[in-house]
Amino acid sequence: MRNLRCFLCPRQCALPPGAKGRCGVRVNVDGRGEIPFYGFITALAEDPIEKKPLYHYRPGSNILSLGFAGCNLRCPFCQNYRLSQGTGSPGTPLPPEKIIALARDRGFKQIAYTYSEPLIHVEFLLDCMAAAREAGIANVLVSNGFVSAEAAAEILPLTGAVNIDLKCFSEATYSKVLGGGLSAVLAFIEAAFRGGVHVEVTTLVVPGLNDSDAELDAAGRFIAGLSPDIPWHLSAYHPAYRWNAPPTDPVVLEAAARRAQGVLSFVYTGNIAGGLSDTLCPRCGNPLVIRRGYRVDTRGLILNGAEPADGYCCSRCGSPVPFRA
Numbered sequence: 001m002r003n004l005r006c007f008l009c010p011r012q013c014a015l016p017p018g019a020k021g022r023c024g025v026r027v028n029v030d031g032r033g034e035i036p037f038y039g040f041i042t043a044l045a046e047d048p049i050e051k052k053p054l055y056h057y058r059p060g061s062n063i064l065s066l067g068f069a070g071c072n073l074r075c076p077f078c079q080n081y082r083l084s085q086g087t088g089s090p091g092t093p094l095p096p097e098k099i100i101a102l103a104r105d106r107g108f109k110q111i112a113y114t115y116s117e118p119l120i121h122v123e124f125l126l127d128c129m130a131a132a133r134e135a136g137i138a139n140v141l142v143s144n145g146f147v148s149a150e151a152a153a154e155i156l157p158l159t160g161a162v163n164i165d166l167k168c169f170s171e172a173t174y175s176k177v178l179g180g181g182l183s184a185v186l187a188f189i190e191a192a193f194r195g196g197v198h199v200e201v202t203t204l205v206v207p208g209l210n211d212s213d214a215e216l217d218a219a220g221r222f223i224a225g226l227s228p229d230i231p232w233h234l235s236a237y238h239p240a241y242r243w244n245a246p247p248t249d250p251v252v253l254e255a256a257a258r259r260a261q262g263v264l265s266f267v268y269t270g271n272i273a274g275g276l277s278d279t280l281c282p283r284c285g286n287p288l289v290i291r292r293g294y295r296v297d298t299r300g301l302i303l304n305g306a307e308p309a310d311g312y313c314c315s316r317c318g319s320p321v322p323f324r325a
């Protein structure tokens with residue numbers, strides 16, 4: 001019986017015979033690396049794409065969302081910990097062909113791999129994403145981005161859009177509190193963007209953990225350094241799992257978002273009432289997309305050409321605006 005090492009994410013877990021990795025998903029069975037949860041789905045739902053959140057990708061559309069067991073991070077404030085930290089109940093097997101058939105029967109044009117951390121199920125993702133692409137269905141990834149460069153290079157070419165959690169902007173916090181690493185996440189964001197994937201970034205603003213002006217401003221500058229057109233979602237935390245700090249103050253959240261607007265064109269707040277949820281034309285201020293909960297009014301967007309693939313422009317001033325169809 002051999003010891004193994006998993007290189008899927010930068011944790012690079014040593015796996016003695018019979019052991020599971022930190023994610024609880026990848027196992028050394030008799031000296032072979034196995035994924036006993038291949039194709040096991042823990043959640044299956046129809047969501048508005050805005051819930052991912054993706055605000056600039058096919059706005060107003062619905063998406064078939066798949067969830068999986070486990071996560072390779074250990075965020076003590078996880079807002080979804082029952083799914084992400086539980087591998088005792090791995091879910092129900094659903095092979096890629098059945099998922100594609102389901103998506104087609106229900107008229108979905110996109111599938112999201114979401115809820116916990118899909119990338120630790122990379123073998124299944126590669127199979128399902130290839131089948132979806134073959135069927136003309138787009139793949140959307142909602143991920144913590146903490147994965148090896150090699151895995152990213154395999155998965156990103158199959159991905160149409162991604163929302164990546166940038167959980168903080170401190171290597172020490174990633175390593176000591178979350179069990180991850182900032183540089184790997186930044187590399188994933190950059191690889192996705194440079195690979196032509198539609199990228200949006202989300203940061204859950206957790207009081208006392210990542211909410212200093214300096215840290216949030218540095219995160220905003222990093223995103224803007226790739227492109228000022230990348231949407232950034234600043235979400236309010238609520239006490240959950242092992243974290244009891246009071247919820248994010250909406251005033252703090254909105255102030256951080258207003259500062260980020262100095263370098264980014266599209267900054268949104270989430271998990272609070274009101275806040276910044278509409279998209280305004282950066283040139284003339286026309287409301288391009290108005291969002292009230294998950295009700296979405298896209299009348300401010302018009303097509304640039306005959307096809308959605310030609311892109312969009314503002315209905316008032318005609319400036320091109322960065323939305324993907």
Ligand code: SF4
Pocket residue numbers: 006007008009010011012013020021022023024025026072120
């Ligand atoms: S994917 Fe899982 S087993 Fe592999 S290195 Fe990461 S945490 Fe460890």
